[in-house]
Amino acid sequence: MEQTQALSALAALAHETRLQIVRLLVPCGQDGLSAGEIGARVDCSASRLSFHLSALDQAGLITARRDGRRVIYAAKRRQIGGLIHYLLNDCCAGDQTVSACCRDQTGGACHTASDAALNDS
């Protein structure tokens, strides 16, 4: 993933409704959900929903396909994984503390030897 792509993906996710849409779509996999179903669960107007869906689409985080009179949206899980990979490896250069906290957040503690004594770095 390139920086431009990552930036637009981050901007797309930095919105409550859109994050909620992604949260809904990921477990549905390729089957996805229709715009109407998403709208019913997300509770926003049709035009607003359409706006957010196209923002996610343009950011490359979801795909759209028509099925009769419905439009089905599905999460592009590989792209989402790619974004997380980018944050972890490109932006944080595979930093051990970041990786450790990414893997394990139970209790908010980090478990790498070198960071056991750190306050909140």
Add this chain to the structure above:
Amino acid sequence: MEQTQALSALAALAHETRLQIVRLLVPCGQDGLSAGEIGARVDCSASRLSFHLSALDQAGLITARRDGRRVIYAAKRRQIGGLIHYLLNDCCAGDQTVSACCRDQTGGACHTASDAALNDS
């Protein structure tokens, strides 16, 4: 990490200059860099830099401490790791495809059996 916190962290990262600052600070760990050093490497005006640094600070992604006449900024790596953990586990519910693509992006291929045949979901 809570949703509100994650949203502000995502919004903070969704900007080229701020992402660049994080990229600079993570490898420096607790030592961090002074505002002046960051400004020299990031190439933006002092006031703009200050604005971006305070945005990152408010989002909980960096810390500031004074050292003489300098102000030293350091990445809060645990928070950054927490954000990535949130994306992976809360938003994507630990989805296997997302996790696999997050771990391995070589060639852009995913390696879970169930997703080998998927196009780009």
Add this chain to the structure above:
DNA sequence: TCAATAGTTCAACGATTCATGAGTAGTTGA
């Protein structure tokens, strides 16, 4: 062909964010 259904697009408005430059505040050394 026509009505109903499912979604999208558009213009308009308000709110927020961004970049700039001027001015201000804290720290140091003479």
Add this chain to the structure above:
DNA sequence: TCAACTACTCATGAATCGTTGAACTATTGA
């Protein structure tokens, strides 16, 4: 105390984003 240095705050104008409602397009079935 004062000048130099380092960094922040504030006011401004421009640009972007988010929301709304009305109008539009595409599809289906009678």
